[in-house]
Amino acid sequence: xxxxxxxxxxxxxxxxxxxxxKVFQRKKARGDPISVLxxxxxxxxxxxxxxxxxxxxxxxxxxxxxxxxxxxxRVTMEEMxxxxxxVARGAKYALLIxxxxxxxxxxxxxxxxxxxxxxxxxxxxxxxKLEGGRERADSIRSIISAxxxxxxxxxxxxxxxxxxxxxRAQGKTAAAAKRLYEDALLLQDAGCFSLVLExxxxxxxxxxxxxxxxxxxxxxxxxxxxxxxxxxxDLLGLxxxxxxxxxxxxxxxxxxxxLAFNEFISDIDAGSFPAAEHTMDMPDEEWMILMSEIGN
Numbered sequence: 334x335x336x337x338x339x340x341x342x343x344x345x346x347x348x349x350x351x352x353x354x355k356v357f358q359r360k361k362a363r364g365d366p367i368s369v370l371x372x373x374x375x376x377x378x379x380x381x382x383x384x385x386x387x388x389x390x391x392x393x394x395x396x397x398x399x400x401x402x403x404x405x406x407r408v409t410m411e412e413m414x415x416x417x418x419x420v421a422r423g424a425k426y427a428l429l430i431x432x433x434x435x436x437x438x439x440x441x442x443x444x445x446x447x448x449x450x451x452x453x454x455x456x457x458x459x460x461x462k463l464e465g466g467r468e469r470a471d472s473i474r475s476i477i478s479a480x481x482x483x484x485x486x487x488x489x490x491x492x493x494x495x496x497x498x499x500x501r502a503q504g505k506t507a508a509a510a511k512r513l514y515e516d517a518l519l520l521q522d523a524g525c526f527s528l529v530l531e532x533x534x535x536x537x538x539x540x541x542x543x544x545x546x547x548x549x550x551x552x553x554x555x556x557x558x559x560x561x562x563x564x565x566x567d568l569l570g571l572x573x574x575x576x577x578x579x580x581x582x583x584x585x586x587x588x589x590x591x592l593a594f595n596e597f598i599s600d601i602d603a604g605s606f607p608a609a610e611h612t613m614d615m616p617d618e619e620w621m622i623l624m625s626e627i628g629n
Contacts, residue, residue: 345383352426357387361546367387367388367548367561369389370386370390370565372420373395373416373420375420375422378420382423382425382426389429391417392432393405394491396408396412398566413433414451417429418456428460429457429458430458430462431456433448433461433462438463442472445463449479449483460482461484462483464493467515473524484525484527485523485525486528488503489501489503489553500577503531504534504537510537513541514541514544518544518545530542530550531553532554532577535554548560553579568581570582570587
């Protein structure tokens with residue numbers, strides 16, 4: 334019988350301290366890379382925190398990889414907050430970033446601030462992330478003025494998938510690249526402490542990273558960014574609807590799970606599970622009492 338080791342909640346990284354926005358800034362200044370992964374549940378956050386991930390993003394990607402939606406547009410604030418709370422219970426050290434879902438910040442500046450506040454107050458997050466460039470500057474300023482740190486996100490912004498006509502790389506023409514470059518500077522001026530660059534040419538991402546004082550986090554943006562983020566379900570091979578070109582699969586959990594589930598079914602069919610070691614027992618004398626009382 335195989336034994337599954339227990340997972341300790343203690344960090345593997347010695348002298349681990351809470352990662353803050355200031356740590357992001359110091360890493361940028363020193364040239365130290367920043368590691369970010371998505372998580373949507375307690376056990377995943379617990380393991381990530383234990384191994385020393387710098388930041389956990391509770392991404393609206395949960396709509397696709399956890400909830401089975403076609404894209405991220407159907408994800409609600411309540412769904413996001415539910416998963417944020419689970420992650421916050423598992424992670425003590427990583428910087429926790431909540432992804433503001435579609436229509437939680439586009440309607441008005443006031444609603445953007447109110448919903449951003451819910452991520453900290455109800456979701457246990459340290460910061461929020463929202464998509465868009467210059468058109469989001471006013472909302473970002475107001476959110477920050479309320480004491481809420483903000484991560485910007487430009488390039489391929491999944492909530493604009495219908496506008497883009499699909500999940501397409503951005504900034505491939507000189508005009509489009511110039512607009513993204515300008516947006517990056519504007520978001521920094523608006524007060525963002527970090528910026529996600531998604532699916533943009535590597536040389537453009539490197540240029541933006543060099544020009545900005547705030548750290549950039551790349552996803553499909555090459556190695557010139559200050560940090561990298563991936564969707565964990567892509568990294569682990571748990572989401573097989575499609576795999577973006579920029580993903581490196583570090584494991585194939587989908588196949589491993591199939592093997593485990595098939596073995597479970599086979600054991601049930603064969604009657605080999607549960608075995609004696611998986612079965613609760615009671616003292617013989619108590620059993621004899623029971624039998625006499627029920628007349629058996």
